[in-house]
Structures are given as structure tokens and as C-alpha cells.
Amino acid sequence: MKLTTKQRIIYALTKVQGIGCVKGRKIASYADFSDFGDFLASLRNVSANEYIEIKAALENTDFEKTEKELAEKGVEFVTVFDEEYPKSLLPYQDMPLALYCIGDVSLLNTPSFAVIGTRFPTRYGLRATEEFVSSLSDRFTIVSGMARGIDSCAHKAALKAGGKTVAVLGSGVDIVYPPENLSLYRDIISFGLAVSEYEPGTPANSFNFPARNRIISGLSRSVLVTEAGIKSGTMLTINSAIAQGKDVFCVPGSIYSAASSGVNKSIRECQSRAVTDVNDIYDELGLTKQEIVKPSLIQLDFNEDAILTALKENGEMHVEEILDVVDLSISQLNSLLTRMETAGLINKTKHNYWSV
Amino acid sequence: MFTTVKSFALDGISGFPVEVEVCAQKGLPSFDMVGLAAGAVKEAKERVRSAIKNSGFEFGSFHTVINLAPADVKKDGSSLDLAIAIGYLTSTGSVPYKNCGDYVFLGELGLDGALRKINGVMPILISALQLGYKKFIVPYGNAKEASFVDGAEVYAVRSLSEAVNILIGLNVNPIEKEVFDQYSDYVCEVDMADIKGQTMAKRALEIAVSGAHNMLMCGSPGTGKTMLAKCVTGIMPAMTFDEAIEVTKIHSVSGLINEEEGIVRHRPFRSPHHTASLPSITGGGNNAKPGEVSLAHNGVLFLDEMPEYPRKTLEALRQPLEDGVITVSRVNRTAEYPADFMLIASMNPCPCGYYGSSVKKCTCTPREILNYVSKISGPLLDRIDIYVTVDNIEYGEFRSRRVPESSATVRERVERAREIQRKRFAEYGIRTNSQMNNSLIKRFCTLDGDSENMLGKVFVKNNLSPRATTRILKTARTIADLAGRENIASDDLAEAIQYKTVDKKELTVF
Numbered sequence: 095m096k097l098t099t100k101q102r103i104i105y106a107l108t109k110v111q112g113i114g115c116v117k118g119r120k121i122a123s124y125a126d127f128s129d130f131g132d133f134l135a136s137l138r139n140v141s142a143n144e145y146i147e148i149k150a151a152l153e154n155t156d157f158e159k160t161e162k163e164l165a166e167k168g169v170e171f172v173t174v175f176d177e178e179y180p181k182s183l184l185p186y187q188d189m190p191l192a193l194y195c196i197g198d199v200s201l202l203n204t205p206s207f208a209v210i211g212t213r214f215p216t217r218y219g220l221r222a223t224e225e226f227v228s229s230l231s232d233r234f235t236i237v238s239g240m241a242r243g244i245d246s247c248a249h250k251a252a253l254k255a256g257g258k259t260v261a262v263l264g265s266g267v268d269i270v271y272p273p274e275n276l277s278l279y280r281d282i283i284s285f286g287l288a289v290s291e292y293e294p295g296t297p298a299n300s301f302n303f304p305a306r307n308r309i310i311s312g313l314s315r316s317v318l319v320t321e322a323g324i325k326s327g328t329m330l331t332i333n334s335a336i337a338q339g340k341d342v343f344c345v346p347g348s349i350y351s352a353a354s355s356g357v358n359k360s361i362r363e364c365q366s367r368a369v370t371d372v373n374d375i376y377d378e379l380g381l382t383k384q385e386i387v388k389p390s391l392i393q394l395d396f397n398e399d400a401i402l403t404a405l406k407e408n409g410e411m412h413v414e415e416i417l418d419v420v421d422l423s424i425s426q427l428n429s430l431l432t433r434m435e436t437a438g439l440i441n442k443t444k445h446n447y448w449s450v
Numbered sequence: 451m452f453t454t455v456k457s458f459a460l461d462g463i464s465g466f467p468v469e470v471e472v473c474a475q476k477g478l479p480s481f482d483m484v485g486l487a488a489g490a491v492k493e494a495k496e497r498v499r500s501a502i503k504n505s506g507f508e509f510g511s512f513h514t515v516i517n518l519a520p521a522d523v524k525k526d527g528s529s530l531d532l533a534i535a536i537g538y539l540t541s542t543g544s545v546p547y548k549n550c551g552d553y554v555f556l557g558e559l560g561l562d563g564a565l566r567k568i569n570g571v572m573p574i575l576i577s578a579l580q581l582g583y584k585k586f587i588v589p590y591g592n593a594k595e596a597s598f599v600d601g602a603e604v605y606a607v608r609s610l611s612e613a614v615n616i617l618i619g620l621n622v623n624p625i626e627k628e629v630f631d632q633y634s635d636y637v638c639e640v641d642m643a644d645i646k647g648q649t650m651a652k653r654a655l656e657i658a659v660s661g662a663h664n665m666l667m668c669g670s671p672g673t674g675k676t677m678l679a680k681c682v683t684g685i686m687p688a689m690t691f692d693e694a695i696e697v698t699k700i701h702s703v704s705g706l707i708n709e710e711e712g713i714v715r716h717r718p719f720r721s722p723h724h725t726a727s728l729p730s731i732t733g734g735g736n737n738a739k740p741g742e743v744s745l746a747h748n749g750v751l752f753l754d755e756m757p758e759y760p761r762k763t764l765e766a767l768r769q770p771l772e773d774g775v776i777t778v779s780r781v782n783r784t785a786e787y788p789a790d791f792m793l794i795a796s797m798n799p800c801p802c803g804y805y806g807s808s809v810k811k812c813t814c815t816p817r818e819i820l821n822y823v824s825k826i827s828g829p830l831l832d833r834i835d836i837y838v839t840v841d842n843i844e845y846g847e848f849r850s851r852r853v854p855e856s857s858a859t860v861r862e863r864v865e866r867a868r869e870i871q872r873k874r875f876a877e878y879g880i881r882t883n884s885q886m887n888n889s890l891i892k893r894f895c896t897l898d899g900d901s902e903n904m905l906g907k908v909f910v911k912n913n914l915s916p917r918a919t920t921r922i923l924k925t926a927r928t929i930a931d932l933a934g935r936e937n938i939a940s941d942d943l944a945e946a947i948q949y950k951t952v953d954k955k956e957l958t959v960f
Contacts, residue, residue, distance in 0.1 A: 213816065242816060352811060414647050414648075414649060414650070417852065418852070424649045424650060425945055429942070429944035431944075431948065432908070432944035432945065432948055433904070433944050436907045436908060444839075445668075445839035446650060446838075446841055
């Protein structure tokens with residue numbers, strides 16, 4: 095791609111140490127970007143040192159080489175001056191001057207919803223993520239961080255439902271991290287968008303990851319957290335979303351589950367709203383409700399009825415516990431459980447554990 | 451005088467004839483042995499000399515040459531001692547040679563002339579019968595083992611002098627044939643009735659044993675995986691005589707036969723420790739001895755804490771799991787051993803053991819868990835038909851009113867299911883459902899419309915691979931056999947789906 099003068103100046107600015115997002119945005123708000131000389135002349139409120147550095151960056155950067163590299167990797171460089179730059183990020187001063195993107199850039203300005211969570215999910219969290227995302231993706235672009243666990247699950251569910259998805263990466267936009275997500279990454283760049291504020295080739299540094307959380311929440315209308323431990327990075331995203339004034343929705347979990355301790359705390363401290371199905375979110379946002387397709391009721395016999403009732407009462411039950419409720423052999427029970435599962439009446443929460 | 455005495459030496463799990471030629475002449479006293487005698491055979495010289503003297507015979511001054519023919523095959527083991535001693539005695543004229551040619555002599559000599567038992571009597575006798583040999587003189591310690599071989603006339607002797615007595619025509623009766631009773635005195639280390647709860651795992655074990663399916667149990671420490679595995683001996687179907695002979699041959703070569711029993715009556719249950727070397731599992735050593743996989747032939751190989759085994763060891767199991775035999779090649783010898791075993795493996799879900807546990811918190815990182823689980827390779831997982839998770843039994847379950855079934859009851863069902871399989875597969879050369887190939891699966895695992903429908907749904911929902919589907923079908927076939935049904939009913943298939951194996955990705959999510 096060919097960089098315009100404005101883009102060149104911004105690219106050079108991102109390379110200057112000491113000019114971060116906030117300072118950079120300030121400069122962008124007043125300076126003259128028409129050419130290098132005018133730009134330097136119009137600079138105000140920068141120290142002598144910074145001035146020298148900026149000047150050096152403008153003079154020494156090999157823009158042709160950069161253009162070639164970006165083109166080779168298929169990366170688009172989107173600056174605050176570009177139309178593609180997400181409008182949702184403009185109000186915040188700590189947002190990057192430019193984003194590196196691979197994929198469908200138009201997604202940056204579509205209504206978006208962040209779905210995030212722990213890197214160590216349980217089946218419960220994965221199931222909730224799938225269910226929420228499959229209907230949220232009808233109306234929103236699903237934004238997440240492509241981390242292990244819930245993030246990856248959210249992207250996958252959005253793609254599976256035929257929806258759009260944006261992955262905000264903490265590494266360079268061409269770096270796949272975690273490596274097992276290679277095939278997911280390929281799907282995302284072909285059917286969605288991968289975004290990063292870091293230059294292509296930047297390795298996955300752990301200190302970069304919390305910073306990208308502000309972009310995830312910034313891009314989105316609201317944030318949904320399906321499962322998060324008390325010390326997870328997801329809690330930081332919740333905080334940044336609240337600082338940005340976004341609504342945060344949480345799927346409550348068992349009080350005994352470590353993977354839900356964070357969401358439960360967030361709900362307890364009234365930072366977020368507990369939601370149990372997608373209509374709770376639509377209700378809160380003032381959107382029309384969506385009809386939830388319940389599994390068609392099949393003719394229940396005596397035992398199926400007993401199992402369903404017991405599961406409803408107890409939440410999650412072990413096979414042994416179910417055996418105590420019904421008068422069936424393990425063989426009969428297992429085949430009944432498969433039937434009920436395929437009919438969509440019950441779900442395996444983990445091996446040997448069932449819930450409604 | 452020159453004499454020839456017949457004996458046998460071991461090669462793998464069969465014997466080969468060795469002619470012991472002795473030529474004792476007047477001359478400078480010497481006692482030399484030629485004919486590629488290795489190890490124990492080389493040392494036979496000294497044993498034989500003392501044994502002869504201490505049995506009251508004269509060890510004269512002869513120039514003696516002993517040749518072990520065929521001269522170009524290495525001979526090991528102590529089975530030739532008796533033949534060498536008899537050869538010397540007949541050659542020097544202390545004992546008449548007249549009847550010698552009728553017998554095959556087997557046995558190890560002690561310095562006092564006593565005959566010690568040797569390894570591999572049953573395989574040797576079976577090979578010898580095929581070659582037309584009829585009469586055998588074996589050590590008394592091997593009498594029981596030899597008595598199970600059909601068609602052999604076996605004389606059991608305690609010492610060199612007793613063997614000579616037979617040759618000089620003293621009236622000695624051959625030992626009586628033993629009748630094999632497959633159902634006698636069943637051993638049962640842990641009875642299923644002693645294990646409270648774990649109904650799911652117990653049912654899975656029952657199905658696995660019925661169809662000889664390989665099985666993997668996953669669970670935190672202390673959930674009872676090892677105890678469950680120990681139950682297996684109690685529910686295994688009895689071996690037929692032919693199966694028992696196959697097993698006895700291997701155990702005999704390895705010197706594992708109980709003198710009193712003489713035959714391996716119960717299906718073997720082998721549980722090598724994870725520090726076991728690769729050759730000890732697959733077979734090997736200088737003489738290509740059978741390893742654990744062969745010792746577990748017709749029985750169970752139990753690998754406790756499977757990911758702790760070296761990758762190499764686990765990968766080496768793939769060939770025997772697929773073919774039921776293992777070929778052990780060494781410079782000196784190549785041997786093919788049967789290794790048709792059922793694999794039962796257990797594992798923790800992660801290095802610390804508590805991933806997914808409701809009792810204790812796991813302290814492993816995702817990378818550690820993935821690495822741990824990755825030690826079991828995809829191809830190996832592909833060969834495992836049944837998977838169960840074993841959970842901690844909570845207090846309530848100990849008090850559950852349900853009375854667990856005893857191993858004897860379960861074994862009856864297993865026996866019936868095996869009988870059905872035996873009849874069904876009689877013409878196909880296999881014994882169990884787990885051995886079915888694709889064409890047999892197509893033939894014997896037909897599904898009705900309802901079942902097809904269900905399998906289709908499960909296939910889509912769980913993203914199953916075609917291989918996983920075959921495994922489900924095989925398991926369903928066994929469940930149908932347990933219920934005595936001719937065709938797989940939808941109930942059988944539905945149950946089978948609950949024991950379906952998982953891929954690596956699923957192993958890392960609880």
C-alpha cells in the first residue's frame with residue numbers, strides 16, 4: 095500500500111519514544127499534517143529532545159521499505175485521519191494513533207460487542223459463550239482477544255454462526271499467538287478482521303496484552319464476560335470498560351467454581367449486570383428481544399421426567415447421583431442420557447456430569 | 451564309541467532339534483564341546499562332569515569330543531545337560547545305547563546328579579511332536595507342564611540315575627495326562643462388589659473385557675483407577691485350552707510357569723512399571739526374549755499413569771495393538787511373538803493430577819497440561835475404543851442404597867458375550883469385536899433408521915472423525931452382545947456413545 099503524507103508522519107510518530115497514545119493524539123488534534131516541514135513548524139508543547147527525535151524519525155525512516163513490508167504481509171495501516179478508523183475509539187484520549195489491520199477493515203465501524211473471558215474455561219463457560227455469541231452475532235460484530243479459552247471460543251462461535259468477528263491482538267497483527275490458534279487466525283483474517291496497535295512482527299510480550307484490552311472494550315458497545323477467575327486479565331478489561339463508560343454483562347457461575355469467581359465478584363460489587371440469556375442483554379440495551387428456540391418437547395417417559403426434574407432441582411449432577419434418583423441400570427441410564435442429549439434436553443457439563 | 455542323543459533347544463517360542471554327538475576314544479584325557487554352544491550350554495561341561503561322578507558312574511580317561519548339531523546355530527539354555535551326560539555315558543559304554551534313540555532328553559543337571567526344571571518345556575514338546583518325536587524324558591519339575599501336551603509320552607525323572615534306569619529297561623510309567631479345567635478356582639484380586647460407586651467405570655470395564663476393547667481411564671489421584679483395573683482379573687472370561695496353551699508357551703519360555711500348576715490357567719494381567727525399559731516391554735535382549743506385551747497375550751496389559759511412560763515405549767505398542775504380534779529382531783535371532791492383548795491404561799488429567807477435580811485446585815499451566823496429554827499420541831489414542839473419567843466418590847455415594855454387582859455376576863455376562871463373538875467370528879479367524887476390520891464392521895454392525903439418525907446427530911455435534919465412529923460401532927456391537935441381541939439396537943448405540951473416546955483437545959478441557 096502507498097502511505098499518504100499524513101500516514102507517513104503518523105507512522106514516524108509511533109516510532110518516537112516518549113510520544114505515546116495520549117501525546118500523539120494531542121499533536122494530531124492541532125498540528126499541520128500537510129507536509130513534513132509544515133508539521134515540524136506547527137509543533138507546540140514538545141520538549142527539545144522530543145522535537146529532535148521526531149525530526150530524526152521523519153528524516154531517517156525508510157517509508158518505501160515500510161510500504162513494501164506492509165504490502166507483502168497484506169497489512170493495512172489505518173490512522174486517526176482515515177475514514178476506516180473506528181469512530182468508537184475517537185472519544186478516548188488513550189487510543190492509538192494508528193491500527194495495523196489484516197482482513198475486512200470495514201468491520202471497525204460496525205456495531206460491535208465484546209465477548210471475553212478466562213483462558214482456563216470450564217465446559218460451562220464454553221457453552222455459555224457459544225450460546226450467547228450465536229445469537230449476539232446476528233446483530234453485532236463479535237470483538238475478542240484471540241487468547242486461549244473463552245476468547246477463541248467466541249471467535250469460533252461467531253464464525254460458525256456466519257457472523258463477523260474482530261480479533262484485537264497483543265502482538266503484531268501477523269503473529270499468531272497462542273500458536274494452536276493458527277487455523278482460527280486464518281479464518282479470522284479471511285472472514286473477519288485482525289487488529290493490533292503494534293507494528294507487524296512484534297512478538298507476543300505479556301506486558302502488551304493488558305493494554306490491548308482497552309481497545310477491545312473501546313471498539314464495542316458493551317462487554318460480555320462469560321467466565322473469569324478473580325485474578326484474570328479479563329478483570330482488567332472489565333475495569334477499562336467501566337472507565338470508558340460501557341455496560342458490562344456477566345454470566346454468573348457457581349460459587350464453588352474458581353473459573354467464575356471473577357464474574358461473581360464483579361456482579362456482587364455492582365460493576366456489571368448478571369445475565370442469564372441473551373434477551374437480558376437486549377432488554378438492557380433497549381433492543382427488541384429475540385425469540386429463543388427451545389428444544390422441541392419430545393414425549394417424556396417416567397424416567398426422563400424424573401431425570402429432568404432432578405437436574406432442574408440440583409443444577410449439575412454426577413451420573414452416580416442420577417442413578418440414585420431413577421430405577422435404571424447404568425446401561426439403560428447411559429443410553430437414555432444420550433437420547434436426551436441428542437434431543438437437546440440436557441447437556442454434559444464435563445465428563446460424567448450433566449445439567450439441564 | 452560314537453553315540454547320538456536327541457535333545458531340543460529353544461528358539462523364540464518354539465524348539466529346534468539338537469543332536470548331541472559324543473565320541474569318546476582312548477587317548478589324551480580331554481572333554482571338549484563344539485557346535486556354537488553359548489552361555490549356559492558352554493558351562494554344561496563342568497556340570498555334566500560332576501553330575502556323572504556324583505551319580506556313581508565312572509568318569510574315565512577318554513579323549514572326548516561333543517558336537518552339538520546343527521553346528522551353525524547358536525544354542526543357549528540349560529536343556530541340553532541331560533542329553534550331553536547320557537551321550538557321554540553311552541559313548542563310554544557305562545550305559546547301553548540300545549534304547550537311547552527313542553527318547554528326547556531334556557533337563558538341567560545339578561552337580562549332585564539331580565535334574566532341575568528348565569524353561570520352555572511346553573513349546574519344545576509341541577515342536578518336537580510336529581517333527582514326529584514321541585517319547586520324552588523331562589525333569590520332574592516340568593512334569594505338570596508336560597502333562598498338558600497331547601500325544602506325548604512323557605517320563606518325568608528326578609535325577610540322572612533315574613533317567614538311566616529308564617534306558618536300561620526298569621519299568622517306569624509315563625506320567626498321566628492332565629485334563630484342563632478352565633473354570634477351576636477363579637482368582638479375583640478385587641471383587642467389583644467391594645468398590646462402591648464408580649458404576650460408570652465398572653460398566654465400561656465390563657464392556658471392554660467383553661469385546662477386548664482397549665480402554666483409557668482418566669481421573670485424579672485416589673479416585674480408584676488402579677483398584678478398578680485390578681478388578682479386571684475377576685471378570686475376565688475363562689481361557690479355552692488352545693488359548694491357555696498359547697499363553698503357557700510364552701510364559702514357559704520366560705520361566706514363569708508355576709511348577710504345581712504347569713499351565714497358565716487364567717488370563718494374564720501384566721502391569722509393568724513406567725520405568726520399564728523398552729526391550730522389557732516389547733521383548734528383546736541378546737536372545738530376543740518375549741516382553742510384557744507378549745506375556746500379556748490373551749490377557750490384559752495395564753499401564754498405570756500412561757503419560758509417565760517414555761514416548762518410545764508407548765509408540766512401540768502400536769504394532770502389537772494393530773497386528774496382535776510383535777517381531778523382535780536382534781543380531782543373533784529374530785523371533786515373532788504373539789501379543790494379542792487388551793490395553794487398559796490410566797492417567798491423571800494433568801501433571802499435578804487435579805485438573806477438573808472438584809476436591810482440589812489444579813496448579814498446572816495450560817502448557818504443562820497440553821504437554822502432559824500430548825505424550826499419548828494421536829495414533830495411540832486411535833486404538834483406544836473406550837474412555838471413562840473416574841471421579842472422586844463423595845460421601846453420599848458410600849451410603850448409596852444400590853448394591854454393587856459381584857464380579858462373578860458380571861463374569862457370567864462377559865462369558866456369554868464372548869461365546870456369541872466366538873461363534874460369530876469362527877470362520878473369520880478373529881475372536882473379539884475389537885478385532886473387526888472395516889468389512890466385518892459393515893457386515894455385523896448394521897444400524898436401523900433410528901440409530902443412523904442418532905449417530906448422524908452425534909457426529910455433527912461432536913465433530914467426530916470417521917475412526918471415532920468405527921470405535922463407537924464396535925463398542926455398540928459388544929453392548930448388543932452383552933444384551934444377547936442379534937442386531938445393534940438404538941439403545942446399544944446410545945449407550946456406546948457415552949464411552950466414546952476423546953481426542954487430545956477434549957482431554958485438556960473439563
